[in-house]
Amino acid sequence: MPQDTEGFYSFVERYRTAMSGERTGDIVVDSFSELSARKSFRREWTDAFLKSMEMDITVSDYGTMKDLDEYLFGSSEVVGLFMARIMGLDEDSYPYARYLGRAMQYVNFIRDISEDLQLGRLYFPGRNLKDLTLKAWSTGR
Incomplete structure (x- = not known):
């Protein structure tokens, strides 16, 4: 998760430069740009990924699972889509x-709960956690 706001936006600018066909000298960005072209990644996947990384800078918590869905698509689901495309899987595999x-x-x-709380972030939606906690209390689980 990006902690360096200026560094993140600089990275996004290098990405845009590379996607316009220019080399940036950033091996990660230039290599991704080349892979993206070679594997025909959908531009909206990368845009969603970058938006979610920006949300790590601008959003500290999510009220409901529905609120979290956009973040999850860009932060993780597109990674699965990139991998499916890299492996040459049929588009029928994309939902999986x-x-x-x-x-x-x-x-x-789950692994990063402690670190995220120290950074002032909560990815588990508060309302849903409250509902689950109340249900667990009421059922004795």
């Missing part, structure tokens, strides 16, 4: 690739 990416993001959320 998205689910796998989402599942991996949930594992990251």
